[in-house]
Amino acid sequence: MTFSGKNALITGAVKGIGREIAIKLAKEGLKVWINYRSNPSAADELQALIEKEGGKAAVIGFDTSDEEAFANGIKTIVESDGELSYLVNNAGITNDKLALRMKKEDFVSVIDVNLTGVFIGSKEALKVMSKQRFGSVVNIASVVGETGNAGQVNYSASKGGVIAMTKSFAQESASRNVRFNTVTPGFIQTAMTDKLSDEIKTAFIDKIPLKRFGSPKDVANAAAFLLSDEASYITGETLKVNGGIYM
Numbered sequence: 001m002t003f004s005g006k007n008a009l010i011t012g013a014v015k016g017i018g019r020e021i022a023i024k025l026a027k028e029g030l031k032v033w034i035n036y037r038s039n040p041s042a043a044d045e046l047q048a049l050i051e052k053e054g055g056k057a058a059v060i061g062f063d064t065s066d067e068e069a070f071a072n073g074i075k076t077i078v079e080s081d082g083e084l085s086y087l088v089n090n091a092g093i094t095n096d097k098l099a100l101r102m103k104k105e106d107f108v109s110v111i112d113v114n115l116t117g118v119f120i121g122s123k124e125a126l127k128v129m130s131k132q133r134f135g136s137v138v139n140i141a142s143v144v145g146e147t148g149n150a151g152q153v154n155y156s157a158s159k160g161g162v163i164a165m166t167k168s169f170a171q172e173s174a175s176r177n178v179r180f181n182t183v184t185p186g187f188i189q190t191a192m193t194d195k196l197s198d199e200i201k202t203a204f205i206d207k208i209p210l211k212r213f214g215s216p217k218d219v220a221n222a223a224a225f226l227l228s229d230e231a232s233y234i235t236g237e238t239l240k241v242n243g244g245i246y247m
Contacts, residue, residue: 005085012091020216026055064117114158170236186242209244
């Protein structure tokens with residue numbers, strides 16, 4: 001893959017999908033800014049790993065749902081590197097409950113991080129990228145934002161909102177040569193799925209045409225492609241990485 005820009009910010013980058021995206025982009029020659037909210041040691045560990053492999057990385061901590069903190073984080077990156085070429089909005093949380101048992105604060109807390117945080121990051125990045133007349137943003141949503149899911153009214157709403165919002169950003173930013181796309185992972189093998197019983201895993205896999213869970217690397221490869229020059233004529237797209245469970 002080829003990249004005209006030099007650096008990338010990945011939110012929620014210390015574990016799972018975000019971690020693999022950071023590693024992938026560093027291997028592609030970008031300097032990666034590793035964002036964390038509450039685990040600085042994991043961020044430092046990832047930076048050390050990337051640098052050991054010959055890549056470039058820096059650590060930056062802030063809460064993505066805090067508008068001032070996000071804006072200041074991007075300002076720090078631009079002051080350091082002179083640009084922000086790529087953003088991956090990956091940070092997200094869950095708070096699963098059946099809708100009848102879900103309190104308003106359970107709903108709003110997930111929306112604040114998963115949807116409002118992506119809005120803040122996209123808006124602040126667009127300010128910088130518009131002046132550069134170059135940039136690419138990938139927002140990590142979820143298959144449940146396309147299908148819905150019992151027990152995840154809040155999470156599904158947040159991720160469905162990300163998909164629609166990304167299309168709107170893509171329309172507003174295209175004239176400035178800034179692209180916005182979405183990746184919607186399906187069932188991905190993470191620490192969360194590792195805790196599932198073999199019976200539950202089998203039940204999930206039976207529903208997936210490719211008959212396996214995806215890996216964080218599958219999502220990282222998709223995100224890297226959408227950021228890259230090879231995808232320079234792709235904007236407003238939703239790339240499904242779900243093994244065929246939703247087509």
